[in-house]
Amino acid sequence: MRGHEPRSSSSCAACKLLKRRCTPTCIFAPYFRSSDLITFAKVHKVFGASNVSKLLGEVPEEQRQETVNSLAYEAEVRLKDPVYGCIGAIASLQKKMLELQHDLAVARTRLLAHSGVSNHVSQLDNSPELAAFLDLVPYSDLMLLDGSTSLDAYLYDLGQPPFV
Amino acid sequence: MNPKRCAACKYLRRRCPKDCIFAPYFPPNDPAKFACIHRIYGAGNVSKMLQQLPDQTRAEAVESLCFEAKCRVDDPVYGCVGIIHLLQTQIQNAQNELAKTQAEVAVAQTKVGQTQNSDQFM
Numbered sequence: 001m002r003g004h005e006p007r008s009s010s011s012c013a014a015c016k017l018l019k020r021r022c023t024p025t026c027i028f029a030p031y032f033r034s035s036d037l038i039t040f041a042k043v044h045k046v047f048g049a050s051n052v053s054k055l056l057g058e059v060p061e062e063q064r065q066e067t068v069n070s071l072a073y074e075a076e077v078r079l080k081d082p083v084y085g086c087i088g089a090i091a092s093l094q095k096k097m098l099e100l101q102h103d104l105a106v107a108r109t110r111l112l113a114h115s116g117v118s119n120h121v122s123q124l125d126n127s128p129e130l131a132a133f134l135d136l137v138p139y140s141d142l143m144l145l146d147g148s149t150s151l152d153a154y155l156y157d158l159g160q161p162p163f164v
Numbered sequence: 165m166n167p168k169r170c171a172a173c174k175y176l177r178r179r180c181p182k183d184c185i186f187a188p189y190f191p192p193n194d195p196a197k198f199a200c201i202h203r204i205y206g207a208g209n210v211s212k213m214l215q216q217l218p219d220q221t222r223a224e225a226v227e228s229l230c231f232e233a234k235c236r237v238d239d240p241v242y243g244c245v246g247i248i249h250l251l252q253t254q255i256q257n258a259q260n261e262l263a264k265t266q267a268e269v270a271v272a273q274t275k276v277g278q279t280q281n282s283d284q285f286m
Contacts, residue, residue: 114272
């Protein structure tokens with residue numbers, strides 16, 4: 001009898017989709033069960049099975065599930081938004097973060113005004129206490145209080161996420 | 165070979181046709197860009213993705229694919245999803261901080277109101 005690898009009792013989703021024999025050493029099998037056909041199909045469509053196999057081979061075994069999870073997420077988002085993929089999600093989150101920073105700066109300014117440091121809001125601009133708060137938020141962001149600076153300048157500057 | 169092959173065709177060691185789908189987005193002076201995207205997605209997948217998009221959106225698509233590919237090369241486990249998780253955590257922290265600060269403002273406003281009222285009756 002010619003030597004051949006034993007047939008697995010049930011193929012993983014990858015081998016089912018790729019129409020091949022699923023072996024006990026299949027790299028996909030632990031992470032793409034036979035019920036995960038749609039997930040693998042999406043990952044395969046975006047990344048390709050051989051690229052996924054190489055990626056999984058490059059990471060330690062204990063991190064492969066996380067790798068598969070993030071690949072599945074990226075593939076899902078890319079298929080929903082073929083132009084921007086996850087970058088669209090990152091841009092939205094960055095915009096949300098900037099809005100929150102703006103709201104936080106406004107709230108802190110109001111808190112300072114009520115704390116009795118100065119009775120006149122117009123004098124707050126030069127107060128050392130406000131300066132301490134402003135150190136937490138770049139002054140240029142406070143320009144957003146009057147809507148004069150577009151948030152768009154911050155979008156896609158992903159080389160240096162401002163919040164890392 | 166055409167000396168003006170795009171970076172993709174140079175990498176793939178093939179002739180660069182006039183209607184090469186990669187040529188507008190992978191100039192020959194930046195070979196690393198295509199190498200990175202090819203490593204993660206493969207030329208075939210990128211070609212299919214671009215073919216399914218209108219011309220005017222392809223440049224943006226290539227830039228986003230390049231960024232995601234670079235993130236994946238730098239962090240093979242999480243890729244750009246790591247950035248998303250980080251931002252989501254920071255947003256949650258900022259929302260908590262904002263809620264706390266707004267509550268403090270409300271308390272301070274109430275105290276100011278009470279002080280003003282008691283001053284009126286003095």
